[in-house]
Amino acid sequence: MFKNSSKIMFIIIVMMGTMMAVSANSWVNSWMGLEINLLAFIPLMNDTNNLKSTEASLKYFLTQALASSILLFSVIMYYMKMNYTFMMEENQSIKMIIMTSLLMKSGAAPFHFWFPEVMEGLSWINSLILMTCQKLAPFMLLSYIISKSFSIMISIMTITIGSLGGLNQTSLRKIMAFSSINHLGWMLSALMINSNLWILYFIFYSMLSASIIMMFNTSKLFHFNQLFSNNNSIMMKLSTMINFLSLGGLPPFLGFFPKWMVIQQLSINNQSMLVFFLMVMTLITLFFYLRMCFSSMMINHQNSNWMINVKNSYIVKIYLFNTAISILGLPLMTSMFYMM
Template identity: 60%
Template sequence: MFNNSSKIVFFMILMMGTLISISANSWLGAWMGLEINLLSFIPLMSDNKLMSTEASLKYFLTQALASSVFLFATILFLLNSNKINSNFLMEMMIFSSLLLKSGSAPFHFWFPNVMEGLSWLNSLILMTWQKIAPLMLISYIIFKPLIIISIILSSLIGALGGLNQTSLRKLMAYSSINHLGWMLAAMFDSNLMWMTYFMFYTFLTFTMIFMFNMFKTSHMNQLFTLSFHSKTMKFFLFFNLLSLGGLPPFLGFLPKWLVIQSLTMNNQLFLLTFMVLMTLITLYFYMRLSYSAFMLNYHENNWMINSLYNSTFMKTFMTYSFFSSMGLFLMFSLYFML
């Protein structure tokens, strides 16, 4: 993507749109930032492949629907209607449109299908940067009845949706939906809590997608090939998946630990128990993926060039994987040393 100068310009506009949205002091300004963000991401998604064209069209239609609802609710707010429950209606419409933009359940229907048609780099942008503005705006207007429903459904759908997937992009999409449930739950405490979770989630997602992009893997059976014949690579895959799932003592457990502590202090015990149980299901399909990669090995398919193991990419990936796996140990060691 960054070999194309026009796409670099669109990427800069994409970042600017998000910054406009999160720094706006009115809902209309936030809507304008979201639209700039949307219209700059469409050219980044589109290339000569049929799948990416279909994905960009699906993304545009769903985001346009969300933007229309958001703008309509904003106009209602500006008109300052005196009708009964007008504020309730406005908050519900704005909140629903932002959930649709972020890909949270029950408005997640577009997210896995769009992910399937994107390159790994665009998938990373969609799973991380594109969620910043909607989540920031959601934190401004927490609509409690709907946010609890969204947390429960995001945890449930993110866990169950990934069980029968062979596509790694869809697997990452359902994992992202599950993590969205945790981020929404983190908003009960403070903005700092969900931002902390989001930073850890971004790092772990980046590490996984860096690996998949480096080895050009898109489906589960490609993990069993000569690209992953090295035991070191299989261990890194195993540790990164467990860290993404939030299993202690890996780095991915730390943000979940903070959210668990926050929900316990807010007496949201039922919600917490449900989310932890759903996380166990996500760990199951991560373990299944790792176990298959360890136990199965097909020598007839070679998806990558072996010289890649000695490249800078490999060293970079090992560095990311080390922090993903051992980051929690390093943080606690520094804490006790200081």
């Protein structure tokens, strides 16, 4: 009871730190919000059932502390030369340093090396927080100082690393980590065009990631070979396949809608080469999604007669609900988009 209440308290503090960083009117206050977020998230990472949680906590702390030190150093340099505002058109070098520290905090390439290793030592719930909530504050701060040329370079590197890094992985947490890095490139491309566009992408990405991680958490899946074990029903495998394809952005699933919006806005802004690169690298991501799905669906297995009734299973109902959202979401969102 006490353990659950302490976790809830730390989650609330994490949210407060994020809100403080996002709503701050100076860089020092934003830095303080990021530090509150960091110090509240580290106790959540400790898990007695996972021997790697201590190592993951230490790696996360060292990386985030380094990024915070770079951010604070660059902010002090900025205050020595300019006024107390977010606008930095007159000093590009300090602007790049601040962007580098924020990209390191979010796990974008080439500052991504800590992200898969930390994910490997976390539970699925903490992994979801790291993949979604912990990226909100750095990206909101990036929106104030975004540089188009630097963002294009980082987006290309991030999408390349996220696509190629997941090819040889057998751990589901590392696969989700490299998938998150790939989506970071899409969000950075969206942020370069429109601040509201990346928020839309972030919401859809969080929903789809939460549905997949909820399935993994309830079924206690952590490795690739568990996807085609005897304990998993064909309904769960089909639902996992659909949600993975939706996360990869394959039409006609819901995950294609935010990518569609990003592609449309980038094409309008004459970024056709970036659009082509984004789509090619996303095909590689879909390849290792399909590799997992086809392996789990096509390998012969036998279902025991004493397995739980599919119709009365609470877990299967959750799978069906997530699958219905992924299948029906795109037509509904498309119709709403054209009605507005």
